[in-house]
Amino acid sequence: MTELTAPAAGADAPQASLWKDAFRAMARRPDVLFASLIMLFVFTMAAFPGLFTDKDPTRCIGREARGRPETWFRGEHPLGTDAFGCDFAATIVHGTRPTITLALSVIVLSVLIGMTLGILAGYFGGWIDAVISRALDVFIVIPLMMGAILLLSLFRGRGSSGNLLETVAPAAIALTLFGWMEFCRYARAATIETKNLDYVTAARCLGAKDRRIMFRHVLPNAVVPITAIVPTSLGSVIVVEAALAVLGIGVQPPATSWGVLLSNGTQWAGGGYIYLFGIPLGLLILTVFSFATFGDALRDALDPKLR
Amino acid sequence: MNAETGQASAAPEPVLQATGVVKHFPVQRGVVFKRTVGNVRAVDGVDLELHAGRTLGVVGESGCGKSTLAKLLVGLEPPTSGSIKVLGQEIGGLSARRIRPVRRDVQLVFQDPYTSLNPRMTVGDIVGEPFEIHTDVVPRRERGAAVKELLDMVGLSPDHVNRYPHQFSGGQRQRIGIARALALRPRVLVCDEPVSALDVSIQGQVINLLERLQDELGLAYVFIAHDLSVVRHIADEVAVMYLGKVVERGAGAEIYGGPRHPYTQALLSAVPVPDPALRGHREEIVLQGDVPSPIDPPSGCRFRTRCWKAAERCAEEVPGLDEGGGAHEAACFYAEGRDVTRAVK
Amino acid sequence: MAETTGPAADVLPGSDMNAPLLEVEDLRVEFAVRGRRIPAVRGVNFALEQGKTLAVVGESGSGKSVTSQAIMGILDSPPGFVTGGEVRLRGVDLLQQDEETRRTVRGNHIAIVFQDALSALNPVWSVGFQLGELYRVHRGAGRRAAEQKAIELLDQVGIPDAKNRVGHYPHQFSGGMRQRVMIAMALALDPEVLIADEPTTALDVTVQAQIMRLLRRIQDERNMGLILITHDLGVVADVADDVAVMYAGQIVERANIHDVFARPAHPYTKALLRAIPRVDAVGRELEVIPGLPPNPAALPSGCPFHPRCRAADPERCGDEEPPDRQAAEGHLARCHFAEEVYRDER
Secondary structure, three states, rough: OOOOOOOOOOOOOOOOOHHHHHHHHOOOOHHHHHHHHHHHHHHHHOOOOOOOOOOOOOOOOOHHOOOOOOOOOOOOOOOOOOOOEEEEHHHHHHHHHHHHHHHHHHHHHHHHHHHHHHHHHHOOHHHHHHHHHHHHHHHHHHHHHHHHHHHHHOOOOOOOOOOHHHHHHHHHHHHOOOOHHHHHHHHHHHHHHHOOHHHHHHHOOOOOOOHEEEEEEEHHHHHHHHHHHHHHHHHHHHHHHHHHHHHHOOOOOOOOOOHHHHHHHHHOOOOOOOOHHHHHHHHHHHHHHHHHHHHHHHHHOOOOOHH | OOOOHHHHHHOOOOEEEEEEEEEEEEEEEEOOOOOEEEEEEEEEEEEEEEEOOEEOOOOOOOOOOOOHHHHHHHHOOOOOOEEEEEEEEEEEEHHHHHHHHHHHOOOEOOOOOOOOOOOOOHHHHHHHHHHHOOOOOOOHHHHHHHHHHHHHHHOOHHHHHHHHHHHHHHHHHHHHHHHHHHHHOOOEEEEEEEOOOOHHHHHHHHHHHHHHHHHHOOEEEEEEOOOOOHHHHHHOOEEEEEEEEEEEEEHHHHHHHHHOOOHHHHHHHHHOOOOOHHHOOEEEOOOOOOOOOOOOOOHHHHHHHOOOOOOHHHHOOOOOOOOOHOEEOOOOOOOOOOOOOHHHH | OOOOOOOOOHHHOOOOOOOOOEEEEEEEEEEEOOOOOEEEEEEEEEEEEEOOOEEEEOOOOOOOHHHHHHHHHHOOOOOOOOEEEEEEEEEEEHHHHHHHHHHHHHOOOEEEEOOOOOHOOOOOOOOOHHHHHHHHHHHHHOOOHHHHHHHHHHHHHOOHHHHHHOOOOOOHOOOHHHHHHHHHHHHHHOOOEEEEEEEOOOOOHHHHHHHHHHHHHHHHHHHOOOEEEOHHHHHHHHHHHHHEEEEEEEEEEEEEEEHHHHHOHHHHHHHHHOOOOOOOOOOOOOOOOOOOOOOHHHOOOOOOOOOOOOOOOOHHHHHOOOOOEEOOOEEEEEOOOOOHOOOOOO
């Protein structure tokens, strides 16, 4: 038979697959490693706040209010105190868990709902597509903010016992309900594009069931555009949560979150207390950056041509 | 290639048989309330018969319905009417579940080697996918070896299992597609323009591969192509399609040596021959105008609007393939054999 | 022969009417890909005379389309760069001209017809408008006159009922008719050279026959030089006067059409001619060219064809890049053994 000029790959290498190869490709990138470190840091803070501070964020001393962090990272108040005299480092650390829980649950739920509906609509078309697309149209005309405010007003004044679920759940449900549409649209478009390709026809010709085609062939193509919008959505969830906090319908006190800190910090940033605003913002930017890097790398890793 | 007589006694029952196959696609208007305003008559009454180890070439120009026919034959589209039998079993009206086992016997080879392989899957996964769909064909532990054997069979190195499609050239990708189609040991391969996207020097490699596989595995091919020279090379029998109908059918040598239908004659005379010495010495039949719309095809003989022999009768009656009773079948009232490929002077 | 309608734009300053119509000498094009320079055209030479047809034959990646883009001055740059050589139109080196002059040359002197007529036409303007625009912009014609000219052109390229069709949009034409419109646009400003880059590849054989017949007729009427770029040796045999066979960015064989087909002097041409199935010959085992076309980023040493060549001398062909050798009068081949291949001894 004809000889092939391409040299053979490592002779008896173990069977490769898309996800294994993708993981290996990502582990080799320094920016991914850096992003992973940031994510690890943030997640540890959310999981074990005790590792980072021994102060109680709810113990506030009025006369120590707005103490600038003269001795950065050391001393009594490593990051100073906030407007009410609470230890700022403790506030931030303890605000991480509600923030991350909220942001991740909103994103995960939105992606799951959006992708499932999008792939179903795109793949089956017909009346399924008609129903989902109309629902999409309805939800998309209601801005995220407005929908959330309307919905959360119903929960308002219920108070909170400090239980994480109760603190975060109303905001998470509201934000998910009005946040899945973009994922759905992208997934639907990618599915429609993919389902008419020859390799999908080939799979159907081999007798593959719909479920197999959706998972094996359609899903990886739908994931690609989604990875691109997850990081930005993550950022916007945190920011919207901050806005809701201003209205008193976000994460319920006494729990706090980065969003709450951001909105509080804006009031003092002009008066020389930039750290009250800058530190939560910096954390937010770093987190969004690490997710963006991760998403970007994942997209490249899922495209064998770019590896 | 197999001798005609030897095969006839060895395989009395055709592996693939299509009778009166029709496929209409409704043309719909309106956004909310869709109403059907007409039908695209993509395939309009086609009969075919294919025996084991033989190759049937289907030729025609774009829009003649040959690609739709390919989809019907492999069961990807249900026919509007008519019957398609694979090894004697009807697949025409089967549900998706019932059709699955029959699918194994008929597989499709695609035209475009770039879109027919999932770019995100390794070659091993692509060629091994049939085994995962039909888990009873090869036990799990032996699948790796089976995939390597398939790659070897189509002339690729078995070491390539961990590579991705983009690392291969067009011809190699076409081999991967053929390996995938062969995994379930089908009896029939429907090849839809399998070499038309390839360079000339690579076309020959793939055609020779298909011929070798046919000899080794006793495969039957439906070879759909617009390139008449390639079909002449590989096909035992040829069917010429025009606007959803077969207009001429017969053994390859008969069709190419003495086409009887005016459309076949025009088609063959238009194929350029790579020999400058024949320039100006070959008969050139240049057709006027374009192929009419398949939504509203001409009455009677569909070719009459472009035919130089057309008479009144052609507009009123539909010619059958048995018209005139010549050496082979041609759907023309005025069929007459005529050699158009060789020099006339 | 069509009258030249325009004034000064029709004569290229400095041109010499006695010089050959189009000469390409040692043309080189490279592509910058991820910081590397990849050669696509590696020293191409040919000449085209008035009224003649030169066929440039090659497989995908051989550099034939890039050559035509470089001649037209429509190479995507970056990533593509002309790194050397001359393209002389009536003695004037086009590569030395400024962009303004080159724009005048395009259309007025050299025009091109592409394979994909649908994407080459703007879908939002009528065909008549797009044709007429050429006259309005280049010749300063009025609207009425431009439309009149558009109808004339459509008629010339064999579009029936041109008067009514002139207001139609590109999608309302069939593939063959669209290609006729493209040809009409290319002819609008009376070019002396027409480059047809795979003009019939996307078309059916019967339509291909119509288009090739049209191109031949128009060339006769206008006495143009035609460069036909194609991979189809059948089409070449039907229309060309001379043939240039390209492989790995070089012209490996160049001669009169009858010579090339009857007595090829390069093993690649010889193998190619044997590899094509013919409609007029009964099935014989197709001869194949083993292996794959070379990757321009990693060309083999010596002769780029030697790994696939049946006639190759393992030492000489692998080490030494062959020069153009004259196998016979006017018959050039880039092979160490051109004479022997020509005499069918290798």
